Amino acid sequence: MSPPPPPLGRGRRRAARTFDEALDDTELVAARAALAQGRWQSARSLLVHTGDDFDRRGHRVTVLAKEPYCAPWAREWLLAEPESADARVLLALALVHRALRGKEKPDRAREACRDAAAHAPGDPTPWLGLLMLERSSGTDEAVVRAFEQVRGRYPDHHHAHHLMVARLAERRAEGGPDPLHEVYDFANWAAEQAPADSPLAVLPVIAHAERYRVLAAAGHESADPHASGHWIGRRARLVMKAAFDWWLEWEQDGHPRRLIDLNFLAHAKYCEGRGAEAAALFHRIGEHVTAAPWSYPDRDPYPAFRAARAGALGTA
Numbered sequence: 001m002s003p004p005p006p007p008l009g010r011g012r013r014r015a016a017r018t019f020d021e022a023l024d025d026t027e028l029v030a031a032r033a034a035l036a037q038g039r040w041q042s043a044r045s046l047l048v049h050t051g052d053d054f055d056r057r058g059h060r061v062t063v064l065a066k067e068p069y070c071a072p073w074a075r076e077w078l079l080a081e082p083e084s085a086d087a088r089v090l091l092a093l094a095l096v097h098r099a100l101r102g103k104e105k106p107d108r109a110r111e112a113c114r115d116a117a118a119h120a121p122g123d124p125t126p127w128l129g130l131l132m133l134e135r136s137s138g139t140d141e142a143v144v145r146a147f148e149q150v151r152g153r154y155p156d157h158h159h160a161h162h163l164m165v166a167r168l169a170e171r172r173a174e175g176g177p178d179p180l181h182e183v184y185d186f187a188n189w190a191a192e193q194a195p196a197d198s199p200l201a202v203l204p205v206i207a208h209a210e211r212y213r214v215l216a217a218a219g220h221e222s223a224d225p226h227a228s229g230h231w232i233g234r235r236a237r238l239v240m241k242a243a244f245d246w247w248l249e250w251e252q253d254g255h256p257r258r259l260i261d262l263n264f265l266a267h268a269k270y271c272e273g274r275g276a277e278a279a280a281l282f283h284r285i286g287e288h289v290t291a292a293p294w295s296y297p298d299r300d301p302y303p304a305f306r307a308a309r310a311g312a313l314g315t316a
Helices: 010-015 026-036 040-050 054-065 070-080 085-100 106-119 125-137 140-153 158-169 182-193 199-217 234-250 258-272 275-285 301-313
Strands: none
Touching: 026 040, 026 054, 040 054, 040 070, 040 085, 054 085, 054 125, 054 158, 070 085, 085 106, 085 125, 106 125, 125 140, 125 158, 140 158, 158 182, 158 199, 182 199, 199 234, 199 258, 234 258, 258 275, 258 301, 275 301
16 A cells, blocks of 8 residues: 655644755655655656766666655555665665665565666666665675675765765774874775775775764774864875865866765865865855764764855855
């Protein structure tokens, strides 16, 4: 039985949200709104036109899959088109998100991801779903296997590398700051392996922020990132300069997840005390704020973002 449409007023509540994971993808926003009302044909058309742009496909499927009624609507789509690989991957990631919220058995989500992968052997997106699940609760070996499956199909997968960095950053938190921690090696390696114009050039900054999250939560760093020495050491400055220089040269206006990178880079530059550079990034971000890393380690992200932006722009 299909779920009922959401009550009136849901659209107004969505509009009031501070953070929208669709970012600036207006086509995705429209398809998500249609899916929330049971019109899965819009999602179908969106994914058909996305094609094998795998970063964009992963972004769009992930956002659509978070809709509360996505799983039943994806099942309805699959009944109408039993051979649809898009319907299967959307259902798989919807079950992954349900499992992450404790509303689905993880093994059912794993099975759905593997089924979707079997119907689209070249698509990394089902493996991205599995990586999301394993990153949260799986073994290190399961995380690495899922990541390797994604990377084998699309070596520069943006979201997969972010997930891997977040997981690696959580290892050996009890040991305190370690400039030789493996997360830094991984991020540097991935950035070096990627093409010159790849946004994975920003990955070392992501690694630095994720490691701060872990260390601050464990009490090894100040809970105020701006007051933490984590951002002003020589290695940190080199990493952030390299990433900012890359952005100046290669800014990827068309990348579906670029605003995530810009939020991390603006956060890093603000914490480093480079107000002018942070201001340039805040101008690019506009109102497209992401919860991470402004929430790190346990802050209210939107006030943290607004305070940092006001400080950088001189409007505090």
